[in-house]
Amino acid sequence: MLTQTADARPYAVPSRFNVRIGPENSIGLFRGKEKTFSPNEDLFSEGDPADCIFMITRGAVRSYKLLGEGRRKIEAFRLRGDVFGFDSGKEREFCAQAIDEVCVLTARRHSFVDAATGYETMRELCAVSARELRRVQQHTLLLAMTAPQRMACFLIEMLRRLGERHIVELPMSRQDIADYLGLSIETVSRAFARFEASGLISLPTSRHIVLHEPEALQRMCE
Amino acid sequence: MLTQTADARPYAVPSRFNVRIGPENSIGLFRGKEKTFSPNEDLFSEGDPADCIFMITRGAVRSYKLLGEGRRKIEAFRLRGDVFGFDSGKEREFCAQAIDEVCVLTARRHSFVDAATGYETMRELCAVSARELRRVQQHTLLLAMTAPQRMACFLIEMLRRLGERHIVELPMSRQDIADYLGLSIETVSRAFARFEASGLISLPTSRHIVLHEPEALQRMCE
DNA sequence: CGTCCGTTTGATACATTTCAATAACGGTGG
DNA sequence: CCACCGTTATTGAAATGTATCAAACGGACG
Secondary structure: OOOOHHHHOOOOOOOEEEOOOOOOOOOOEEEEEEEEEEEOEEEOOOOOOOOOOEEEEEEOOOEEOOOOOOEEEEEEEEOOOOEOOOOOEEOOEEEEEEEOOOOEEEEEEEHHHHHHHHHHHHHHHHHHHHHHHHHHHHHHHHOOOOOOHHHHHHHHHHHHHOEEEEEOOOOOOOHHHHHHHHHOOOHHHHHHHHHOOOOOOOEEEEEEEEEEOHHHHHHHHO | OHHHHHOOOOOOOEEEEOOOOOOOOOOOEEEEOEEOOOOEEEEEOOEOOEHHHHHHHOOOOOEEEEOOOOOOOEEEEOOOOOOOOOOOOOOOOOOEEHHHHHHEEEEOHHHHOOOHHHHHHHHHHHHHHHHHHHHHHHHHHHOOOOOHHHOOOOHHHHHHHHOOOEEOOOOOOOOHHHHHOOOOOHHHHHHHHHHHOOOEEEEEEEEEEEEOOOOHHHHOOO
């Protein structure tokens, strides 16, 4: 029943545009072709040539790296409006995989990096890179916190990025969250249970979260 | 006795240069005035105007953030040859503090960011920013590991950045290492003791480390 | 020689992981 | 509509790793 909250969200992305459309990492001059991906389909893998940049117009993507012994580190969740895939080198440093049904705009990388595109575009790319840097720095601070704190940060982040009032519809599984926060899936689940028991949140379903006390969660993040 | 290994290292940085001098984050066009800092002296603090960039020509700097309850997170160690201080915003995100006797070259930030300096400089700044991004990403992967693994990564990193053959002279204290790796000082100390007991390293003094099996440590990092 | 500070070592407490079992959900086919 | 199944999520109990607390050690320096 809560699903419609997100589905009803009015949103449209033209296939060509030169305005900022998302809350994170937008590039004004972005132009690209639309492409869709099914759940768990790879947008690219580690080692692939890093020849294009993406902007998500629908769905969510996990950017991750596989470690030893079946461990996986999710480095970022890319959500609607996010621009990503600007790897510094020639090759991808991470895998990118669709979490749900995903629609993206792509643009060839060299069209941004070539001198011909001029100084302003270069500046924008620098800005994206800098924002990305801040995001990763924020994430390392998160990993220095306790499990409940990481969970609180995660909820606040999701509320900010895809929250509708005080309701969040998570596109990702508990395992995804665990791999993003550097916790076990059980700890994530228990943290949700604790938050609900404390009256901070409600969980109508495992993916739908109502934040009753976002300020309290916010305070936990420091 | 091991001290002379590092002190005798031949190295000179001219006060003006346009060549890459260090292994990390060098900018070719860097020009600046030399400045020195005593141990524990601040290069800058959080919130200061981010109006200049630094290149270290001598000593080591810790870049850190103070968290709640006397906790401190060291985000990076800046060593000789490193370029840093290119914050994306107008204000510093971190504090930078001299660990030992430090000598730096500084350059005003706007001289890099102004359109007048041209496209190439912009490109170089982008490259620095991208390298910095990769470094932070590497650091977050590190924080997902166990204590011995973090320690192994740390030793390998230090060997690469300031090692002479298989010997490392650490400029930083155990507390610094702990705050960098997200561990307690006791855990750091115990990890050193274990490595020594396993024959992986020797500790002639607490700051001088001989790596007998760098390959074994390297393997631990994955 | 004694003091001070950083480091090491030991004992205990705690948070989180791991292992194991149960429960809830989503889809499929009868 | 319901029964079945595989998957995902939750919950419990035990094991583990690291932090914390406390004390001893060591070198540098007056």
